[in-house]
Amino acid sequence: MAIDEQKLEEAVGKVFGELAVAVTGPLVVLGDRLGLWAALAGAGPMTPNELASSTGTVERYVREWLRGVAVAGNVGYDPATGAFTLSDEMALVLATDDSPASLIGVFEGFTGMWNDLAAVEGFFRTGGGMSWGDHHPALNDAQARFTRPMYRAALVDGWIAALEGVTGRLQAGGKVADAASFPADPGPGYDLICFTDSLHDLGDPVAAAAHARSALAPGGTVMVVEPLAADRFEDDFANPYARVGYAISTMVCTPSSLAQPGAAALGAMAGETRIRQVLADAGYTRIRRVAAEAAPFNIVLEARP
Numbered sequence: 097m098a099i100d101e102q103k104l105e106e107a108v109g110k111v112f113g114e115l116a117v118a119v120t121g122p123l124v125v126l127g128d129r130l131g132l133w134a135a136l137a138g139a140g141p142m143t144p145n146e147l148a149s150s151t152g153t154v155e156r157y158v159r160e161w162l163r164g165v166a167v168a169g170n171v172g173y174d175p176a177t178g179a180f181t182l183s184d185e186m187a188l189v190l191a192t193d194d195s196p197a198s199l200i201g202v203f204e205g206f207t208g209m210w211n212d213l214a215a216v217e218g219f220f221r222t223g224g225g226m227s228w229g230d231h232h233p234a235l236n237d238a239q240a241r242f243t244r245p246m247y248r249a250a251l252v253d254g255w256i257a258a259l260e261g262v263t264g265r266l267q268a269g270g271k272v273a274d275a276a277s278f279p280a281d282p283g284p285g286y287d288l289i290c291f292t293d294s295l296h297d298l299g300d301p302v303a304a305a306a307h308a309r310s311a312l313a314p315g316g317t318v319m320v321v322e323p324l325a326a327d328r329f330e331d332d333f334a335n336p337y338a339r340v341g342y343a344i345s346t347m348v349c350t351p352s353s354l355a356q357p358g359a360a361a362l363g364a365m366a367g368e369t370r371i372r373q374v375l376a377d378a379g380y381t382r383i384r385r386v387a388a389e390a391a392p393f394n395i396v397l398e399a400r401p
Contacts, residue, residue: 120168123161124203127190132161133182133200136171137191141179193241196249201241208235209347216347225354228297235348243293246393251292254390255319259398262288262317271313285313292321293394295374296366297349299356305378309401318399320375325365325395332365337393341365368395375399 127133135150136142142150144159151158162180166173170190172181188195211232219225228236257263262270266278270287289308295301308318324337332338345364353361362370368385375383380399387396 116168120164121203121206123164123168124170124190124200126161127165128200128203132158133187133191136180136182137187138184139182141174141177141181143177143179147180193245196245198245199242201244202238204241205235205238208232208238212347216351219351219354223354225351225356225359227355228348228352230355231348247292250387250390255321255387255396256288258387258390258396259288259317259319262319265315285316286311287313287316288319289316290319290321293323295320295371296322296345296362296364297352298358299353299360300358301360301362301374302377303358305375305380305399309379312401316400318375318380320371320395320397320399321391322366322368322371322395322397323364324391324393325367327367327369338365368397371395371397 130153131151132147132153135147139150144162145155147153147162148155148158162171162173165171166180170182170186172183173179174181182191188197190198190200192198193201208231211234212226215226256266265287266272270278272278272286272288272290289311291305291308295304298304305318305320312318323341324335325341326332326335326338332342335341341364349364350361353359353363362374372383375397380401382398382400384398385395386398390396
């Protein structure tokens with residue numbers, strides 16, 4: 097077998113880069129658990145001793161941690177002063193759950209995915225699956241921290257606001273479950289039912305969507321939020337979310353569906369056309385995509401009978 101040495105070098109570089117990213121994950125989590133990111137946020141340049149003092153941690157460990165996250169590109173370093181700086185922009189991603197750009201909570205989910213690796217390996221060999229509730233609890237917590245900032249920023253003022261006539265209806269007392277922004281009066285049927293990043297996890301998404309349709313009040317709306325995915329796999333190579341989406345779909349979403357009756361196994365990356373077909377099969381006749389500008393990592397569909 098003839099080996100192209102240049103391609104071999106590129107392959108090694110590619111995989112070594114993946115390894116570097118993977119092993120940095122625990123450092124990111126430590127920064128979250130110990131309050132290191134939060135202490136760096138807005139503080140300007142800090143030495144290891146200053147950061148350790150402000151967080152009640154041990155300087156020698158903090159020094160090594162800072163060097164690790166600095167070479168990873170997460171914090172800046174000034175060799176003249178020996179101080180490290182977390183930029184305001186990076187702080188929005190790593191230092192708080194309140195930011196719409198926050199991604200810090202996702203890293204804890206790796207614990208759950210690694211913990212469940214043997215089980216998923218077994219499904220590859222024999223079939224079957226596992227529900228969300230059977231995964232390591234770290235996974236659920238990570239999912240909540242990942243989606244909460246996005247939902248807080250976009251759900252009411254971006255996604256629901258884009259649905260035709262829905263905001264006014266809800267403000268007038270329309271009924272929608274679990275929505276603090278719209279205290280509903282009791283009454284039959286729902287004016288709005290939402291599937292948020294969940295329809296693809298179901299064993300029988302058509303039946304679930306049909307049940308939701310039957311529970312709507314006259315003129316009610318179903319909103320479906322799904323991960324951003326192309327209809328053609330080849331187009332997902334240009335999708336910045338696709339790598340995350342397919343990994344989580346393999347480890348979590350597809351096993352979830354295959355553990356349930358129906359076992360449709362849409363996967364997290366089903367795409368708009370497939371989700372539209374599910375809704376059409378469930379009896380919805382008016383389906384449109386909304387709020388694209390407010391959903392950079394999602395597909396938001398409005399569906400009505």
